[in-house]
Amino acid sequence: MKEHLPSLTTELRNERTMQIDSADTLDILRIINEEDQKVALAVQKVLPDVRVAVDFAVQSLSRGGRLIYIGAGTSGRLGVLDAVECPPTFSTPPEWVQGLMAGGEKAFVKAVEGAEDKEEWGERDLREIGLTDKDTVVGIAASGRTPYVIGALKYARRIGAKAVALSCNERARISREADHAIEVVVGPEVLTGSTRMKAGTAHKMILNMISTTTMIKLGKVYENLMVDVNISNHKLKERAIHIIRTVTGVSTEQAIEALEQAHNEVKTAIVMLEAKTTYEGAVERLKQANGYVRQAILQALR
CATH class of the missing domain: 3.40.50.10490 (Glucose-6-phosphate isomerase like protein; domain 1)
Structure with a gap:
C-alpha cells in the first residue's frame, strides 16, 4: 500500500x-x-x-x-x-x-x-x-x-x-x-x-x-436542550437547573426542589412540573413515551 x-x-x-x-x-x-x-x-x-x-x-x-x-x-x-x-x-x-x-x-x-x-x-x-x-x-x-x-x-x-x-x-x-x-x-x-x-x-x-x-x-434532547445531562459537578447542576427553568418557567427554588425530588434526573423533573405529577408518575409517563420528554408532556396534557 x-x-x-x-x-x-x-x-x-x-x-x-x-x-x-x-x-x-x-x-x-x-x-x-x-x-x-x-x-x-x-x-x-x-x-x-x-x-x-x-x-x-x-x-x-x-x-x-x-x-x-x-x-x-x-x-x-x-x-x-x-x-x-x-x-x-x-x-x-x-x-x-x-x-x-x-x-x-x-x-x-x-x-x-x-x-x-x-x-x-x-x-x-x-x-x-x-x-x-x-x-x-x-x-x-x-x-x-x-x-x-x-x-x-x-x-x-x-x-x-x-x-x-x-x-x-x-x-x-x-x-x-x-x-x-x-x-x-x-x-x-x-x-x-x-x-x-x-x-x-x-x-x-x-x-x-x-x-x-x-x-x-433516542430522546436524549428536548427542543435543543440536553435534558439527559449527567449532573456530576457544580457547573452541570447549574445547567440542569437552568434547563428546567427554561422549559417550565418555574423559579430557581422550584427548579432545585423538583430536581432533588427527581433524584437529579432533569427529564423526570421537567415532566413532574409540566404534567403536575409525582416522581413515580413522571417516571411512568417517560416509560410510556420511550424516554421522549415531548411525548410524555403531550400525553399528560391530553
Whole structure:
C-alpha cells in the first residue's frame, strides 16, 4: 500500500500554501482559516452518507448494541474524544459509545510505533470488547488505507455488525470493507500530509453529528436542550437547573426542589412540573413515551 500514498488527495501538495514558510504570522493564519472554511462545505456534500451511519447507530443502541469508533493516531483520538463526551452530555452508560485506537489507551497521549500497521490488532481489539452483530463500528482513517482499521471493519462485517468507513479520500481502501462509506474530501492540507488539520476537523465534525443526532433520535434532547445531562459537578447542576427553568418557567427554588425530588434526573423533573405529577408518575409517563420528554408532556396534557 505504501507505493500508493503520494497519489492520495490527503497527501497532495496544496498550491495555495507553497510559500507559507515565508509568509508573516497573520498571513499564515489567514491561509489556514481560508482552508478550514472549505471543510464544512465538504462535510455538507456527504450528509446523506452520515445519515446512514446515524441510522445504523440508532438501530444498534435501540436493540441493546453499541456504537464503536476505531482508528489510529489522530483518527483514533477523535473517536475516543467523541465517545467519552457522551456519558456526561447524555447520561449514557460508558459502554454505549466506545472509542478504540491502535496501541490502546496509552497511545492517546504518546504514539505507539507500528500499531496502525497491524491488521490483526483491529480484529483483536474488537474481539476483546465482545463485539456482536447488534453493534455498529465506525472505522476512521483519513488516508482510508490504515491496516488496523481495515482489520477491524473486516471482522465487524464477518460477524454481522454494521460497518461504516470514514475517510478523506475517494475510493478509499477501507470503503471496500464497509457496509457504507463516508468519504469527505477536503483537499490537500495546508501542510502536506498533516491530516490532523482539515481531515481531522472534518472527522471531528462528522463524529459530533453521528453521536449528537443519534442521541436526539433516542430522546436524549428536548427542543435543543440536553435534558439527559449527567449532573456530576457544580457547573452541570447549574445547567440542569437552568434547563428546567427554561422549559417550565418555574423559579430557581422550584427548579432545585423538583430536581432533588427527581433524584437529579432533569427529564423526570421537567415532566413532574409540566404534567403536575409525582416522581413515580413522571417516571411512568417517560416509560410510556420511550424516554421522549415531548411525548410524555403531550400525553399528560391530553
